[in-house]
Amino acid sequence: MDPLSQVLALLKPRSYITAGFDAGGTWSLTLDDLAGRIKCYAVLKGGCWLSLAGGAAIRLNEGDCFVLPSGSPVTIASDPTVPSRRASDVLDPNRSGEVVTYNGGGDVFLVGSRFEVTGRHAEGIFRSLPPIIRVEATGDQARLRWSLELMMEELREAQPGASLVAQHLSHMILVQTLRLYLAQRSPDDTGWLSALADPQLSAAITAMHADPSHPWSLRELARRAGMSRSTFAERFRERVGSAPIGYLTRWRMMLAEDRLVEGRDTIAQIALELGYSSEHAFGTAFRRTVGCSPGRYARAHARGAGSPGR
Structure with missing residues:
Protein backbone atom coordinates (compact mmCIF):
# COMPACT_ATOMS: atom_id res chain seq x y z
CA MET A 1 0.00 0.00 0.00
CA ASP A 2 1.38 3.44 -0.93
CA PRO A 3 1.93 6.17 1.73
CA LEU A 4 -1.16 8.24 0.84
CA SER A 5 -3.40 5.16 1.02
CA GLN A 6 -1.83 4.13 4.32
CA VAL A 7 -2.35 7.53 5.94
CA LEU A 8 -5.97 7.78 4.74
CA ALA A 9 -6.55 4.27 6.10
CA LEU A 10 -5.25 5.40 9.52
CA LEU A 11 -7.58 8.40 9.44
CA LYS A 12 -10.47 5.99 8.80
CA PRO A 13 -12.64 8.57 6.99
CA ARG A 14 -16.27 7.65 6.54
CA SER A 15 -18.61 9.72 4.43
CA TYR A 16 -21.06 11.36 6.79
CA ILE A 17 -22.84 13.85 4.55
CA THR A 18 -22.87 13.86 0.75
CA ALA A 19 -24.88 16.68 -0.79
CA GLY A 20 -25.15 19.47 -3.32
CA PHE A 21 -25.22 23.20 -2.50
CA ASP A 22 -27.06 25.61 -4.81
CA ALA A 23 -26.67 29.31 -3.94
CA GLY A 24 -27.85 32.53 -5.56
CA GLY A 25 -27.38 36.27 -5.24
CA THR A 26 -25.08 37.74 -2.61
CA TRP A 27 -24.18 35.46 0.28
CA SER A 28 -21.43 34.44 2.70
CA LEU A 29 -21.32 31.44 5.03
CA THR A 30 -18.75 30.41 7.62
CA LEU A 31 -18.36 26.64 7.75
CA ASP A 32 -18.11 26.17 11.51
CA ASP A 33 -18.61 22.41 11.71
CA LEU A 34 -15.19 21.21 10.56
CA ALA A 35 -13.62 19.98 13.82
CA GLY A 36 -12.67 16.30 13.42
CA ARG A 37 -13.87 16.36 9.83
CA ILE A 38 -12.59 16.69 6.28
CA LYS A 39 -14.65 18.53 3.68
CA CYS A 40 -14.10 17.86 -0.01
CA TYR A 41 -16.08 19.88 -2.55
CA ALA A 42 -16.05 20.83 -6.21
CA VAL A 43 -17.53 23.81 -8.03
CA LEU A 44 -19.73 22.52 -10.85
CA LYS A 45 -21.25 25.87 -11.81
CA GLY A 46 -20.33 29.51 -11.31
CA GLY A 47 -17.65 30.68 -8.91
CA CYS A 48 -17.13 31.72 -5.28
CA TRP A 49 -14.50 32.79 -2.75
CA LEU A 50 -12.89 30.75 0.03
CA SER A 51 -10.94 32.18 2.97
CA LEU A 52 -9.55 31.36 6.40
CA ALA A 53 -9.87 33.88 9.23
CA GLY A 54 -7.26 36.57 8.66
CA GLY A 55 -6.15 35.08 5.35
CA ALA A 56 -6.46 36.24 1.77
CA ALA A 57 -9.54 35.07 -0.12
CA ILE A 58 -9.04 32.40 -2.79
CA ARG A 59 -11.12 32.52 -5.97
CA LEU A 60 -12.76 29.24 -6.96
CA ASN A 61 -13.98 28.83 -10.51
CA GLU A 62 -16.10 26.23 -12.26
CA GLY A 63 -14.28 22.88 -12.19
CA ASP A 64 -12.07 23.74 -9.20
CA CYS A 65 -12.00 21.41 -6.19
CA PHE A 66 -10.98 22.02 -2.60
CA VAL A 67 -10.32 19.97 0.53
CA LEU A 68 -10.56 21.43 4.05
CA PRO A 69 -8.58 19.17 6.42
CA SER A 70 -7.55 21.51 9.23
CA GLY A 71 -10.78 21.71 11.23
CA SER A 72 -10.52 25.51 11.32
CA PRO A 73 -13.60 27.56 10.33
CA VAL A 74 -13.56 28.60 6.67
CA THR A 75 -15.73 31.18 4.93
CA ILE A 76 -17.19 30.55 1.49
CA ALA A 77 -18.92 33.44 -0.25
CA SER A 78 -20.13 35.03 -3.46
CA ASP A 79 -18.15 38.12 -2.42
CA PRO A 80 -15.40 38.10 0.27
CA THR A 81 -16.50 41.54 1.54
CA VAL A 82 -20.04 40.38 2.45
CA PRO A 83 -20.70 39.87 6.21
CA SER A 84 -20.82 36.16 6.91
CA ARG A 85 -23.38 34.02 8.70
CA ARG A 86 -22.61 30.73 10.44
CA ALA A 87 -23.58 27.79 8.25
CA SER A 88 -24.81 25.87 11.30
CA ASP A 89 -27.41 28.60 11.91
CA VAL A 90 -28.94 28.61 8.44
CA LEU A 91 -28.39 25.17 6.90
CA ASP A 92 -29.70 21.76 7.92
CA PRO A 93 -26.55 19.71 8.66
CA ASN A 94 -28.23 16.35 8.09
CA ARG A 95 -29.66 16.55 4.58
CA SER A 96 -27.44 13.85 3.13
CA GLY A 97 -28.11 12.88 -0.45
CA GLU A 98 -30.01 16.08 -1.20
CA VAL A 99 -29.36 19.42 -2.85
CA VAL A 100 -29.50 22.32 -0.36
CA THR A 101 -30.77 25.56 -1.93
CA TYR A 102 -29.64 28.84 -0.35
CA ASN A 103 -30.71 32.38 -1.14
CA GLY A 104 -32.80 31.23 -4.10
CA GLY A 105 -30.03 29.25 -5.81
CA GLY A 106 -29.15 29.39 -9.48
CA ASP A 107 -25.72 31.08 -9.52
CA VAL A 108 -23.24 28.74 -7.83
CA PHE A 109 -23.47 24.98 -7.53
CA LEU A 110 -21.12 22.86 -5.43
CA VAL A 111 -21.15 19.15 -4.71
CA GLY A 112 -19.13 17.07 -2.28
CA SER A 113 -18.88 15.40 1.08
CA ARG A 114 -18.13 15.93 4.73
CA PHE A 115 -16.12 13.08 6.18
CA GLU A 116 -16.16 12.10 9.82
CA VAL A 117 -12.61 11.09 10.79
CA THR A 118 -12.53 8.31 13.35
CA GLY A 119 -8.80 7.48 13.40
CA ARG A 120 -6.79 8.32 16.52
CA HIS A 121 -4.07 10.05 14.50
CA ALA A 122 -6.22 12.69 12.83
CA GLU A 123 -4.95 15.70 14.79
CA GLY A 124 -1.28 14.99 14.10
CA ILE A 125 -1.85 14.23 10.43
CA PHE A 126 -4.05 17.29 9.90
CA ARG A 127 -1.30 19.53 11.30
CA SER A 128 0.97 18.39 8.47
CA LEU A 129 -1.53 19.34 5.75
CA PRO A 130 -2.29 22.77 4.29
CA PRO A 131 -5.46 24.30 5.83
CA ILE A 132 -6.94 24.63 2.34
CA ILE A 133 -6.02 22.23 -0.44
CA ARG A 134 -7.15 23.73 -3.73
CA VAL A 135 -7.03 22.04 -7.12
CA GLU A 136 -7.57 24.17 -10.19
CA ALA A 137 -9.57 22.97 -13.19
CA THR A 138 -7.26 21.47 -15.80
CA GLY A 139 -7.47 19.15 -18.77
CA ASP A 140 -6.22 16.31 -16.57
CA GLN A 141 -9.40 16.06 -14.51
CA ALA A 142 -11.33 13.57 -16.66
CA ARG A 143 -11.63 10.96 -13.90
CA LEU A 144 -12.50 13.51 -11.25
CA ARG A 145 -15.12 15.18 -13.45
CA TRP A 146 -16.64 11.76 -14.24
CA SER A 147 -16.92 11.03 -10.51
CA LEU A 148 -18.49 14.44 -9.82
CA GLU A 149 -20.99 14.17 -12.66
CA LEU A 150 -21.95 10.67 -11.58
CA MET A 151 -22.37 11.82 -7.98
CA MET A 152 -24.65 14.66 -9.09
CA GLU A 153 -26.68 12.23 -11.19
CA GLU A 154 -27.11 9.98 -8.16
CA LEU A 155 -28.19 12.89 -5.95
CA ARG A 156 -30.53 14.29 -8.59
CA GLU A 157 -32.27 11.07 -9.58
CA ALA A 158 -32.41 9.53 -6.08
CA GLN A 159 -32.61 5.95 -7.32
CA PRO A 160 -32.48 3.04 -4.85
CA GLY A 161 -29.03 2.86 -3.28
CA ALA A 162 -28.16 6.42 -4.37
CA SER A 163 -26.82 7.47 -0.97
CA LEU A 164 -24.44 4.51 -0.79
CA VAL A 165 -23.18 5.08 -4.34
CA ALA A 166 -22.63 8.78 -3.58
CA GLN A 167 -20.65 7.90 -0.44
CA HIS A 168 -18.32 5.59 -2.38
CA LEU A 169 -17.90 8.25 -5.05
CA SER A 170 -17.06 10.82 -2.38
CA HIS A 171 -14.10 8.70 -1.24
CA MET A 172 -12.91 8.51 -4.84
CA ILE A 173 -13.26 12.29 -5.20
CA LEU A 174 -11.20 12.87 -2.04
CA VAL A 175 -8.33 10.70 -3.29
CA GLN A 176 -8.48 12.09 -6.83
CA THR A 177 -8.41 15.66 -5.52
CA LEU A 178 -5.35 14.92 -3.37
CA ARG A 179 -3.65 13.29 -6.37
CA LEU A 180 -4.27 16.36 -8.50
CA TYR A 181 -2.99 18.60 -5.72
CA LEU A 182 0.24 16.61 -5.68
CA ALA A 183 0.57 17.13 -9.43
CA GLN A 184 -0.14 20.87 -9.22
CA ARG A 185 1.61 21.83 -5.96
CA SER A 186 4.16 24.63 -5.90
CA PRO A 187 7.85 23.73 -5.36
CA ASP A 188 7.74 25.99 -2.29
CA ASP A 189 4.87 24.13 -0.60
CA THR A 190 5.68 22.41 2.68
CA GLY A 191 4.08 19.58 4.64
CA TRP A 192 3.94 15.82 4.43
CA LEU A 193 1.59 15.78 1.45
CA SER A 194 3.83 18.15 -0.49
CA ALA A 195 6.84 15.96 0.29
CA LEU A 196 5.10 13.06 -1.46
CA ALA A 197 5.13 15.13 -4.65
Missing part, protein backbone atom coordinates in the same frame (compact mmCIF):
# COMPACT_ATOMS: atom_id res chain seq x y z
CA ASP A 198 8.91 15.53 -4.44
CA PRO A 199 10.25 12.48 -6.33
CA GLN A 200 13.40 12.25 -4.19
CA LEU A 201 11.73 12.67 -0.80
CA SER A 202 8.86 10.45 -1.89
CA ALA A 203 11.29 7.62 -2.65
CA ALA A 204 12.53 7.72 0.95
CA ILE A 205 9.06 8.06 2.48
CA THR A 206 7.73 5.20 0.35
CA ALA A 207 10.64 3.00 1.46
CA MET A 208 9.93 3.69 5.15
CA HIS A 209 6.21 3.01 4.73
CA ALA A 210 6.82 -0.16 2.71
CA ASP A 211 9.18 -1.68 5.29
CA PRO A 212 8.92 0.08 8.68
CA SER A 213 10.75 -2.76 10.43
CA HIS A 214 13.94 -2.22 8.43
CA PRO A 215 16.74 -0.54 10.44
CA TRP A 216 16.80 2.51 8.20
CA SER A 217 19.78 4.82 8.56
CA LEU A 218 20.09 8.38 7.32
CA ARG A 219 22.73 7.22 4.85
CA GLU A 220 20.47 4.51 3.39
CA LEU A 221 17.45 6.82 3.11
CA ALA A 222 19.57 9.50 1.45
CA ARG A 223 20.77 6.90 -1.02
CA ARG A 224 17.15 6.01 -1.82
CA ALA A 225 16.49 9.69 -2.44
CA GLY A 226 19.60 10.03 -4.60
CA MET A 227 20.99 12.82 -2.40
CA SER A 228 23.83 13.44 0.01
CA ARG A 229 23.01 12.85 3.68
CA SER A 230 23.21 16.53 4.62
CA THR A 231 21.12 17.75 1.68
CA PHE A 232 18.52 15.02 2.21
CA ALA A 233 18.23 15.68 5.95
CA GLU A 234 17.88 19.43 5.41
CA ARG A 235 15.27 19.16 2.65
CA PHE A 236 13.30 16.49 4.55
CA ARG A 237 13.13 18.65 7.67
CA GLU A 238 12.16 21.75 5.66
CA ARG A 239 9.37 19.94 3.83
CA VAL A 240 8.04 17.48 6.42
CA GLY A 241 8.85 19.35 9.63
CA SER A 242 10.83 16.57 11.29
CA ALA A 243 14.05 14.65 10.81
CA PRO A 244 13.83 11.48 8.66
CA ILE A 245 14.47 9.08 11.55
CA GLY A 246 12.02 11.01 13.73
CA TYR A 247 9.41 10.63 11.00
CA LEU A 248 10.12 6.89 10.82
CA THR A 249 9.70 6.52 14.58
CA ARG A 250 6.39 8.41 14.53
CA TRP A 251 5.11 6.26 11.66
CA ARG A 252 6.03 3.10 13.56
CA MET A 253 4.20 4.38 16.63
CA MET A 254 1.06 5.13 14.60
CA LEU A 255 1.08 1.55 13.34
CA ALA A 256 1.74 0.29 16.86
CA GLU A 257 -1.15 2.29 18.34
CA ASP A 258 -3.61 0.75 15.89
CA ARG A 259 -2.36 -2.76 16.57
CA LEU A 260 -2.40 -2.29 20.33
CA VAL A 261 -6.03 -1.20 20.23
CA GLU A 262 -6.99 -4.09 17.94
CA GLY A 263 -5.55 -6.41 20.60
CA ARG A 264 -4.72 -9.31 18.31
CA ASP A 265 -0.94 -9.22 18.86
CA THR A 266 1.25 -9.18 21.94
CA ILE A 267 3.49 -6.21 22.65
CA ALA A 268 6.51 -8.43 21.94
CA GLN A 269 5.13 -9.35 18.52
CA ILE A 270 4.43 -5.72 17.64
CA ALA A 271 7.92 -4.71 18.80
CA LEU A 272 9.61 -7.35 16.65
CA GLU A 273 7.51 -6.62 13.54
CA LEU A 274 8.21 -2.89 13.78
CA GLY A 275 11.97 -3.38 13.90
CA TYR A 276 12.79 -3.21 17.61
CA SER A 277 15.30 -5.63 19.08
CA SER A 278 13.35 -6.09 22.30
CA GLU A 279 10.08 -5.27 23.98
CA HIS A 280 12.00 -2.93 26.28
CA ALA A 281 13.46 -0.94 23.34
CA PHE A 282 10.01 -0.66 21.78
CA GLY A 283 8.46 0.40 25.07
CA THR A 284 11.07 3.14 25.54
CA ALA A 285 10.43 4.51 22.03
CA PHE A 286 6.66 4.28 22.49
CA ARG A 287 6.73 6.05 25.85
CA ARG A 288 8.96 8.83 24.48
CA THR A 289 6.72 9.39 21.44
CA VAL A 290 3.20 8.71 22.73
CA GLY A 291 3.61 9.60 26.40
CA CYS A 292 2.78 6.30 28.10
CA SER A 293 3.72 2.63 28.01
CA PRO A 294 2.28 0.36 25.28
CA GLY A 295 0.41 -1.71 27.88
CA ARG A 296 -1.19 1.33 29.48
CA TYR A 297 -2.15 2.69 26.07
CA ALA A 298 -3.82 -0.59 25.06
CA ARG A 299 -5.74 -0.88 28.34
CA ALA A 300 -6.91 2.74 28.27
CA HIS A 301 -8.25 2.56 24.72
CA ALA A 302 -9.73 -0.91 25.21
CA ARG A 303 -11.96 0.45 27.96
CA GLY A 304 -12.82 3.59 25.99
CA ALA A 305 -10.91 5.96 28.25
CA GLY A 306 -9.53 9.29 27.14
CA SER A 307 -5.88 10.14 27.60
CA PRO A 308 -4.07 7.10 29.05
CA GLY A 309 -1.67 9.14 31.15
CA ARG A 310 1.84 8.03 31.85
Whole structure:
Protein backbone atom coordinates (compact mmCIF):
# COMPACT_ATOMS: atom_id res chain seq x y z
CA MET A 1 0.00 0.00 0.00
CA ASP A 2 1.38 3.44 -0.93
CA PRO A 3 1.93 6.17 1.73
CA LEU A 4 -1.16 8.24 0.84
CA SER A 5 -3.40 5.16 1.02
CA GLN A 6 -1.83 4.13 4.32
CA VAL A 7 -2.35 7.53 5.94
CA LEU A 8 -5.97 7.78 4.74
CA ALA A 9 -6.55 4.27 6.10
CA LEU A 10 -5.25 5.40 9.52
CA LEU A 11 -7.58 8.40 9.44
CA LYS A 12 -10.47 5.99 8.80
CA PRO A 13 -12.64 8.57 6.99
CA ARG A 14 -16.27 7.65 6.54
CA SER A 15 -18.61 9.72 4.43
CA TYR A 16 -21.06 11.36 6.79
CA ILE A 17 -22.84 13.85 4.55
CA THR A 18 -22.87 13.86 0.75
CA ALA A 19 -24.88 16.68 -0.79
CA GLY A 20 -25.15 19.47 -3.32
CA PHE A 21 -25.22 23.20 -2.50
CA ASP A 22 -27.06 25.61 -4.81
CA ALA A 23 -26.67 29.31 -3.94
CA GLY A 24 -27.85 32.53 -5.56
CA GLY A 25 -27.38 36.27 -5.24
CA THR A 26 -25.08 37.74 -2.61
CA TRP A 27 -24.18 35.46 0.28
CA SER A 28 -21.43 34.44 2.70
CA LEU A 29 -21.32 31.44 5.03
CA THR A 30 -18.75 30.41 7.62
CA LEU A 31 -18.36 26.64 7.75
CA ASP A 32 -18.11 26.17 11.51
CA ASP A 33 -18.61 22.41 11.71
CA LEU A 34 -15.19 21.21 10.56
CA ALA A 35 -13.62 19.98 13.82
CA GLY A 36 -12.67 16.30 13.42
CA ARG A 37 -13.87 16.36 9.83
CA ILE A 38 -12.59 16.69 6.28
CA LYS A 39 -14.65 18.53 3.68
CA CYS A 40 -14.10 17.86 -0.01
CA TYR A 41 -16.08 19.88 -2.55
CA ALA A 42 -16.05 20.83 -6.21
CA VAL A 43 -17.53 23.81 -8.03
CA LEU A 44 -19.73 22.52 -10.85
CA LYS A 45 -21.25 25.87 -11.81
CA GLY A 46 -20.33 29.51 -11.31
CA GLY A 47 -17.65 30.68 -8.91
CA CYS A 48 -17.13 31.72 -5.28
CA TRP A 49 -14.50 32.79 -2.75
CA LEU A 50 -12.89 30.75 0.03
CA SER A 51 -10.94 32.18 2.97
CA LEU A 52 -9.55 31.36 6.40
CA ALA A 53 -9.87 33.88 9.23
CA GLY A 54 -7.26 36.57 8.66
CA GLY A 55 -6.15 35.08 5.35
CA ALA A 56 -6.46 36.24 1.77
CA ALA A 57 -9.54 35.07 -0.12
CA ILE A 58 -9.04 32.40 -2.79
CA ARG A 59 -11.12 32.52 -5.97
CA LEU A 60 -12.76 29.24 -6.96
CA ASN A 61 -13.98 28.83 -10.51
CA GLU A 62 -16.10 26.23 -12.26
CA GLY A 63 -14.28 22.88 -12.19
CA ASP A 64 -12.07 23.74 -9.20
CA CYS A 65 -12.00 21.41 -6.19
CA PHE A 66 -10.98 22.02 -2.60
CA VAL A 67 -10.32 19.97 0.53
CA LEU A 68 -10.56 21.43 4.05
CA PRO A 69 -8.58 19.17 6.42
CA SER A 70 -7.55 21.51 9.23
CA GLY A 71 -10.78 21.71 11.23
CA SER A 72 -10.52 25.51 11.32
CA PRO A 73 -13.60 27.56 10.33
CA VAL A 74 -13.56 28.60 6.67
CA THR A 75 -15.73 31.18 4.93
CA ILE A 76 -17.19 30.55 1.49
CA ALA A 77 -18.92 33.44 -0.25
CA SER A 78 -20.13 35.03 -3.46
CA ASP A 79 -18.15 38.12 -2.42
CA PRO A 80 -15.40 38.10 0.27
CA THR A 81 -16.50 41.54 1.54
CA VAL A 82 -20.04 40.38 2.45
CA PRO A 83 -20.70 39.87 6.21
CA SER A 84 -20.82 36.16 6.91
CA ARG A 85 -23.38 34.02 8.70
CA ARG A 86 -22.61 30.73 10.44
CA ALA A 87 -23.58 27.79 8.25
CA SER A 88 -24.81 25.87 11.30
CA ASP A 89 -27.41 28.60 11.91
CA VAL A 90 -28.94 28.61 8.44
CA LEU A 91 -28.39 25.17 6.90
CA ASP A 92 -29.70 21.76 7.92
CA PRO A 93 -26.55 19.71 8.66
CA ASN A 94 -28.23 16.35 8.09
CA ARG A 95 -29.66 16.55 4.58
CA SER A 96 -27.44 13.85 3.13
CA GLY A 97 -28.11 12.88 -0.45
CA GLU A 98 -30.01 16.08 -1.20
CA VAL A 99 -29.36 19.42 -2.85
CA VAL A 100 -29.50 22.32 -0.36
CA THR A 101 -30.77 25.56 -1.93
CA TYR A 102 -29.64 28.84 -0.35
CA ASN A 103 -30.71 32.38 -1.14
CA GLY A 104 -32.80 31.23 -4.10
CA GLY A 105 -30.03 29.25 -5.81
CA GLY A 106 -29.15 29.39 -9.48
CA ASP A 107 -25.72 31.08 -9.52
CA VAL A 108 -23.24 28.74 -7.83
CA PHE A 109 -23.47 24.98 -7.53
CA LEU A 110 -21.12 22.86 -5.43
CA VAL A 111 -21.15 19.15 -4.71
CA GLY A 112 -19.13 17.07 -2.28
CA SER A 113 -18.88 15.40 1.08
CA ARG A 114 -18.13 15.93 4.73
CA PHE A 115 -16.12 13.08 6.18
CA GLU A 116 -16.16 12.10 9.82
CA VAL A 117 -12.61 11.09 10.79
CA THR A 118 -12.53 8.31 13.35
CA GLY A 119 -8.80 7.48 13.40
CA ARG A 120 -6.79 8.32 16.52
CA HIS A 121 -4.07 10.05 14.50
CA ALA A 122 -6.22 12.69 12.83
CA GLU A 123 -4.95 15.70 14.79
CA GLY A 124 -1.28 14.99 14.10
CA ILE A 125 -1.85 14.23 10.43
CA PHE A 126 -4.05 17.29 9.90
CA ARG A 127 -1.30 19.53 11.30
CA SER A 128 0.97 18.39 8.47
CA LEU A 129 -1.53 19.34 5.75
CA PRO A 130 -2.29 22.77 4.29
CA PRO A 131 -5.46 24.30 5.83
CA ILE A 132 -6.94 24.63 2.34
CA ILE A 133 -6.02 22.23 -0.44
CA ARG A 134 -7.15 23.73 -3.73
CA VAL A 135 -7.03 22.04 -7.12
CA GLU A 136 -7.57 24.17 -10.19
CA ALA A 137 -9.57 22.97 -13.19
CA THR A 138 -7.26 21.47 -15.80
CA GLY A 139 -7.47 19.15 -18.77
CA ASP A 140 -6.22 16.31 -16.57
CA GLN A 141 -9.40 16.06 -14.51
CA ALA A 142 -11.33 13.57 -16.66
CA ARG A 143 -11.63 10.96 -13.90
CA LEU A 144 -12.50 13.51 -11.25
CA ARG A 145 -15.12 15.18 -13.45
CA TRP A 146 -16.64 11.76 -14.24
CA SER A 147 -16.92 11.03 -10.51
CA LEU A 148 -18.49 14.44 -9.82
CA GLU A 149 -20.99 14.17 -12.66
CA LEU A 150 -21.95 10.67 -11.58
CA MET A 151 -22.37 11.82 -7.98
CA MET A 152 -24.65 14.66 -9.09
CA GLU A 153 -26.68 12.23 -11.19
CA GLU A 154 -27.11 9.98 -8.16
CA LEU A 155 -28.19 12.89 -5.95
CA ARG A 156 -30.53 14.29 -8.59
CA GLU A 157 -32.27 11.07 -9.58
CA ALA A 158 -32.41 9.53 -6.08
CA GLN A 159 -32.61 5.95 -7.32
CA PRO A 160 -32.48 3.04 -4.85
CA GLY A 161 -29.03 2.86 -3.28
CA ALA A 162 -28.16 6.42 -4.37
CA SER A 163 -26.82 7.47 -0.97
CA LEU A 164 -24.44 4.51 -0.79
CA VAL A 165 -23.18 5.08 -4.34
CA ALA A 166 -22.63 8.78 -3.58
CA GLN A 167 -20.65 7.90 -0.44
CA HIS A 168 -18.32 5.59 -2.38
CA LEU A 169 -17.90 8.25 -5.05
CA SER A 170 -17.06 10.82 -2.38
CA HIS A 171 -14.10 8.70 -1.24
CA MET A 172 -12.91 8.51 -4.84
CA ILE A 173 -13.26 12.29 -5.20
CA LEU A 174 -11.20 12.87 -2.04
CA VAL A 175 -8.33 10.70 -3.29
CA GLN A 176 -8.48 12.09 -6.83
CA THR A 177 -8.41 15.66 -5.52
CA LEU A 178 -5.35 14.92 -3.37
CA ARG A 179 -3.65 13.29 -6.37
CA LEU A 180 -4.27 16.36 -8.50
CA TYR A 181 -2.99 18.60 -5.72
CA LEU A 182 0.24 16.61 -5.68
CA ALA A 183 0.57 17.13 -9.43
CA GLN A 184 -0.14 20.87 -9.22
CA ARG A 185 1.61 21.83 -5.96
CA SER A 186 4.16 24.63 -5.90
CA PRO A 187 7.85 23.73 -5.36
CA ASP A 188 7.74 25.99 -2.29
CA ASP A 189 4.87 24.13 -0.60
CA THR A 190 5.68 22.41 2.68
CA GLY A 191 4.08 19.58 4.64
CA TRP A 192 3.94 15.82 4.43
CA LEU A 193 1.59 15.78 1.45
CA SER A 194 3.83 18.15 -0.49
CA ALA A 195 6.84 15.96 0.29
CA LEU A 196 5.10 13.06 -1.46
CA ALA A 197 5.13 15.13 -4.65
CA ASP A 198 8.91 15.53 -4.44
CA PRO A 199 10.25 12.48 -6.33
CA GLN A 200 13.40 12.25 -4.19
CA LEU A 201 11.73 12.67 -0.80
CA SER A 202 8.86 10.45 -1.89
CA ALA A 203 11.29 7.62 -2.65
CA ALA A 204 12.53 7.72 0.95
CA ILE A 205 9.06 8.06 2.48
CA THR A 206 7.73 5.20 0.35
CA ALA A 207 10.64 3.00 1.46
CA MET A 208 9.93 3.69 5.15
CA HIS A 209 6.21 3.01 4.73
CA ALA A 210 6.82 -0.16 2.71
CA ASP A 211 9.18 -1.68 5.29
CA PRO A 212 8.92 0.08 8.68
CA SER A 213 10.75 -2.76 10.43
CA HIS A 214 13.94 -2.22 8.43
CA PRO A 215 16.74 -0.54 10.44
CA TRP A 216 16.80 2.51 8.20
CA SER A 217 19.78 4.82 8.56
CA LEU A 218 20.09 8.38 7.32
CA ARG A 219 22.73 7.22 4.85
CA GLU A 220 20.47 4.51 3.39
CA LEU A 221 17.45 6.82 3.11
CA ALA A 222 19.57 9.50 1.45
CA ARG A 223 20.77 6.90 -1.02
CA ARG A 224 17.15 6.01 -1.82
CA ALA A 225 16.49 9.69 -2.44
CA GLY A 226 19.60 10.03 -4.60
CA MET A 227 20.99 12.82 -2.40
CA SER A 228 23.83 13.44 0.01
CA ARG A 229 23.01 12.85 3.68
CA SER A 230 23.21 16.53 4.62
CA THR A 231 21.12 17.75 1.68
CA PHE A 232 18.52 15.02 2.21
CA ALA A 233 18.23 15.68 5.95
CA GLU A 234 17.88 19.43 5.41
CA ARG A 235 15.27 19.16 2.65
CA PHE A 236 13.30 16.49 4.55
CA ARG A 237 13.13 18.65 7.67
CA GLU A 238 12.16 21.75 5.66
CA ARG A 239 9.37 19.94 3.83
CA VAL A 240 8.04 17.48 6.42
CA GLY A 241 8.85 19.35 9.63
CA SER A 242 10.83 16.57 11.29
CA ALA A 243 14.05 14.65 10.81
CA PRO A 244 13.83 11.48 8.66
CA ILE A 245 14.47 9.08 11.55
CA GLY A 246 12.02 11.01 13.73
CA TYR A 247 9.41 10.63 11.00
CA LEU A 248 10.12 6.89 10.82
CA THR A 249 9.70 6.52 14.58
CA ARG A 250 6.39 8.41 14.53
CA TRP A 251 5.11 6.26 11.66
CA ARG A 252 6.03 3.10 13.56
CA MET A 253 4.20 4.38 16.63
CA MET A 254 1.06 5.13 14.60
CA LEU A 255 1.08 1.55 13.34
CA ALA A 256 1.74 0.29 16.86
CA GLU A 257 -1.15 2.29 18.34
CA ASP A 258 -3.61 0.75 15.89
CA ARG A 259 -2.36 -2.76 16.57
CA LEU A 260 -2.40 -2.29 20.33
CA VAL A 261 -6.03 -1.20 20.23
CA GLU A 262 -6.99 -4.09 17.94
CA GLY A 263 -5.55 -6.41 20.60
CA ARG A 264 -4.72 -9.31 18.31
CA ASP A 265 -0.94 -9.22 18.86
CA THR A 266 1.25 -9.18 21.94
CA ILE A 267 3.49 -6.21 22.65
CA ALA A 268 6.51 -8.43 21.94
CA GLN A 269 5.13 -9.35 18.52
CA ILE A 270 4.43 -5.72 17.64
CA ALA A 271 7.92 -4.71 18.80
CA LEU A 272 9.61 -7.35 16.65
CA GLU A 273 7.51 -6.62 13.54
CA LEU A 274 8.21 -2.89 13.78
CA GLY A 275 11.97 -3.38 13.90
CA TYR A 276 12.79 -3.21 17.61
CA SER A 277 15.30 -5.63 19.08
CA SER A 278 13.35 -6.09 22.30
CA GLU A 279 10.08 -5.27 23.98
CA HIS A 280 12.00 -2.93 26.28
CA ALA A 281 13.46 -0.94 23.34
CA PHE A 282 10.01 -0.66 21.78
CA GLY A 283 8.46 0.40 25.07
CA THR A 284 11.07 3.14 25.54
CA ALA A 285 10.43 4.51 22.03
CA PHE A 286 6.66 4.28 22.49
CA ARG A 287 6.73 6.05 25.85
CA ARG A 288 8.96 8.83 24.48
CA THR A 289 6.72 9.39 21.44
CA VAL A 290 3.20 8.71 22.73
CA GLY A 291 3.61 9.60 26.40
CA CYS A 292 2.78 6.30 28.10
CA SER A 293 3.72 2.63 28.01
CA PRO A 294 2.28 0.36 25.28
CA GLY A 295 0.41 -1.71 27.88
CA ARG A 296 -1.19 1.33 29.48
CA TYR A 297 -2.15 2.69 26.07
CA ALA A 298 -3.82 -0.59 25.06
CA ARG A 299 -5.74 -0.88 28.34
CA ALA A 300 -6.91 2.74 28.27
CA HIS A 301 -8.25 2.56 24.72
CA ALA A 302 -9.73 -0.91 25.21
CA ARG A 303 -11.96 0.45 27.96
CA GLY A 304 -12.82 3.59 25.99
CA ALA A 305 -10.91 5.96 28.25
CA GLY A 306 -9.53 9.29 27.14
CA SER A 307 -5.88 10.14 27.60
CA PRO A 308 -4.07 7.10 29.05
CA GLY A 309 -1.67 9.14 31.15
CA ARG A 310 1.84 8.03 31.85
